[in-house]
Amino acid sequence: MNEEQRKSTSIDILAERDKKAKDYSKYFEHVYQPPSLKEARKRGKEEVNYNRDFQIDEKYRNMGNGKTFLIKTYGCQMNAHDTEVMAGILGALGYTATEDINQADVILINTCAIRENAENKVFSEIGNLKHLKKEKPETVIGVCGCMSQEESVVNKILKSYQNVDMIFGTHNIHRLPEILEEAYLSKAMVVEVWSKEGDVIENIPKVREGKIKAWVNIMYGCDKFCTYCIVPFTRGKERSRHPEDIIEEVRDLARQGYQEITLLGQNVNSYGKDIEGLAYGLGDLLEDITQIDIPRVRFTTSHPWDFTDRMIEVIANGGNIVPHIHLPVQSGNNAVLKIMGRKYTRESYLELVDRIKAKIPNVALTTDIIVGYPNETEAQFEETLSLYEEVGFEHAYTYIYSQRDGTPAAKMKDNVPTDVKKERLQRLNKKVSYYSEQAMKRYEGQIVQVLCEGASKKDEHVLAGYTSKNKLVNFKAPNEMIGQLVDVQVDEAKQYSLNGTFLRASEKAVVTQ
Numbered sequence: 001m002n003e004e005q006r007k008s009t010s011i012d013i014l015a016e017r018d019k020k021a022k023d024y025s026k027y028f029e030h031v032y033q034p035p036s037l038k039e040a041r042k043r044g045k046e047e048v049n050y051n052r053d054f055q056i057d058e059k060y061r062n063m064g065n066g067k068t069f070l071i072k073t074y075g076c077q078m079n080a081h082d083t084e085v086m087a088g089i090l091g092a093l094g095y096t097a098t099e100d101i102n103q104a105d106v107i108l109i110n111t112c113a114i115r116e117n118a119e120n121k122v123f124s125e126i127g128n129l130k131h132l133k134k135e136k137p138e139t140v141i142g143v144c145g146c147m148s149q150e151e152s153v154v155n156k157i158l159k160s161y162q163n164v165d166m167i168f169g170t171h172n173i174h175r176l177p178e179i180l181e182e183a184y185l186s187k188a189m190v191v192e193v194w195s196k197e198g199d200v201i202e203n204i205p206k207v208r209e210g211k212i213k214a215w216v217n218i219m220y221g222c223d224k225f226c227t228y229c230i231v232p233f234t235r236g237k238e239r240s241r242h243p244e245d246i247i248e249e250v251r252d253l254a255r256q257g258y259q260e261i262t263l264l265g266q267n268v269n270s271y272g273k274d275i276e277g278l279a280y281g282l283g284d285l286l287e288d289i290t291q292i293d294i295p296r297v298r299f300t301t302s303h304p305w306d307f308t309d310r311m312i313e314v315i316a317n318g319g320n321i322v323p324h325i326h327l328p329v330q331s332g333n334n335a336v337l338k339i340m341g342r343k344y345t346r347e348s349y350l351e352l353v354d355r356i357k358a359k360i361p362n363v364a365l366t367t368d369i370i371v372g373y374p375n376e377t378e379a380q381f382e383e384t385l386s387l388y389e390e391v392g393f394e395h396a397y398t399y400i401y402s403q404r405d406g407t408p409a410a411k412m413k414d415n416v417p418t419d420v421k422k423e424r425l426q427r428l429n430k431k432v433s434y435y436s437e438q439a440m441k442r443y444e445g446q447i448v449q450v451l452c453e454g455a456s457k458k459d460e461h462v463l464a465g466y467t468s469k470n471k472l473v474n475f476k477a478p479n480e481m482i483g484q485l486v487d488v489q490v491d492e493a494k495q496y497s498l499n500g501t502f503l504r505a506s507e508k509a510v511v512t513q
């Protein structure tokens, strides 16, 4: 296509879209299936089917031959792993990955809805692509991930971002071939977002990002409905994978030489509870995974409410489960915890921490905290600070409360001014930095085991990797060490990393350092 033709096609498509957007409710049903948060909130008793026969239809197999794709990922590890699944599907269709956005024939934006600023970043990214779409109208631009589950987002894209060709939801990923074909054929924006989760699909192809560490989904969705959180709406009800499917995947990763896996779920502690007749929980799964020859196993995220003694026992028994527990507390005040719907108290959280520390003395605890919840008082915030000190977390992800439409908290009146929230976040972050630095300092002079991942981001002559407790370590060593566990003597602790001297390749894996 020459420049002139390209421009005129572009104008055609955009003009057409503009027209359609004004009356998008009249879209054909098959190209316009918008989401509904109200529907997404419902939790029914309908059975979850496990589809192990998923196949990509032969007729789509050559769709991407000679074409390239690029996926931009925002948000959590779940999203990063969904990106690997989409890359697998696109690979099966014949597309190859590119890093150059200007060259990509298909661009997918895998979005995060957890806070407003995450959404703003995505909108500015989509906005930036308007120019590219004008220049290269044949590029297919898709929006997927959690934001596409929100009707307000879909409406905004339909109204103001006609450079987007398709929007599909978190429950529609396996339909990517059909959605893409529709996008090639249709002049209208293709919207396919199911509000209700569908089957658990087992054998979608994936292309993993690395060869050293891998993510493994153990369950999907969340039924906790913390009052601030959009996740139960965007990810559907809790659906656990069957233990044998997970164990087979982990065994396969071990065979391929992966050194570390992270078991993923919005609340992994609920694992197994939704499968009728299955008397098997996360503790059992962790125990079974200790029998697999993979050096490090992590899991995230745990809700303090249903963290069982059985889990503590399995982690304490050693093996390959790392003694690093991410245990989001959100607030240290009981009244705030109550209105957050967290189902535990400050006291019961601290009691759980005591039980964990008693059984796993070398445990590293990290957490998530929200400041400036609607009507949070200074005294309530100070209880979060004091809880932080009492636990002595090694690190925390801290956030200012962000109102999410459709969640119960969004209806609450809020009397805390923004600058007060910002000031609280600063005070909390000071405490977090102090404790993180202390945790780092403890390693000075010690020998730690590091999973060497490759060149440091800051200096290509230095290698970098993480300890079992997720501390970043930089050191000089031969490149053959990449992908291996190595022993490093820590010389200097910085705020967020350790500098050390490489000693040797480790003789055997240990997760206790």
Ligand code: 5AD
Pocket: 114, 115, 228, 229, 230, 328, 330, 368, 369, 370, 399, 400, 401, 402, 403, 404
């Ligand atoms: N506002 C601010 N932070 C939030 N989180 C979840 N929802 C919100 C919200 N509406 C935080 C919680 C959670 C982490 C993943 O994101 O701390 O643990």
Ligand code: SF4
Pocket: 222, 223, 224, 225, 226, 229, 230, 231, 232, 266, 267, 303
């Ligand atoms: Fe959101 Fe609470 Fe579920 Fe975590 S446990 S995903 S914070 S609703």
